[in-house]
Amino acid sequence: MSTTQNERLRGLLDPLVAEFALELEDLEVATVGRKRILRVVVDSEDGVDLDACAELSRAVSEKLDETGVMGEAPYELEVGSPGAERPLKEPRHFERALGRLMRARLTKEAGGEEIVARILGVDEDGLDTEVQGVKGRKSKPRRLAYTEIDKARVEVEFNRKNDEEKGEEA
Template identity: 85%
Template sequence: MSTTQNERLRGLLEPLVAEFQLDLEDLEIDTVGRKRVLRVVVDSEDGVDLDACAELSRAVSETLDENNAMGDGAYELEVGSPGAERPLKELRHFERAVGRLMRARLTKEAGGEEIVARILKVDDEGLDTEVQGVKGRKAKPRRLGFGEIERARVEVEFNRKNDETETKGEEA
């Protein structure tokens, strides 16, 4: 999707998404065969359920049609959440992931390694983590500045035990 179209769609949809108390995380247009697919990714502090996605999808569809924002050609609209292994890019993403494991690729200046760490605390400069031990070793605390993280995403835990690091009463 061109930057201009992306900015135009974002400008049109961001206020609408905010009315639903959601954050617009991403917009993407793909061409699949002869049809176009517009993917709208939203999230919130408490996550996004299926009913909220369906309700928002109807509102987005009406807005796009009223404004002819997708032009005259046919398109398919998909509205969803970032998913279980969501990328962590913005401060709010890291804040929402406190207590969760993340897999992060560090910048070359920070060692260039890939780590798996539990996010313990987040502030404006970075995060306090507990890096998982390898081969039975104990986890170690590590402070990471946001500038040291090349990319990061939530790591799915299937056998997560409830403990004091959980802040929102999430179950395993």
């Protein structure tokens, strides 16, 4: 998608998404075979449920038809949330993942390693983490600046008990 089209779409959809108390995380126009797909990814502090995606999808579809910004060629519209293993790019993404595990590839300047760490705290400069021990080693605290993180995503944990359950068992 051209930058101009991307900017037009973002300018058109940002205010509409905000009306639904959501944030526009990403949008992409992809060509699959002969058809185009417009993917709109939204999120909020409380997450996004299926009903919100459906309502927003109808509103986006109406707005796109009304403005003609997608042109005359047919396209499919997909509206969804980032998903469980979302990439963490913005400080707000890390804040929403507070308490969760992340897998991060550090920049070359920060050692270039891949780590798995629990996000313990987030501020404007970076995050406090507890890096998981490898092969029976103990976890270690580590402060990471956002500039030290090349790529990061949330790790899905299937067997983790939440803090309340842990407290009740003690």
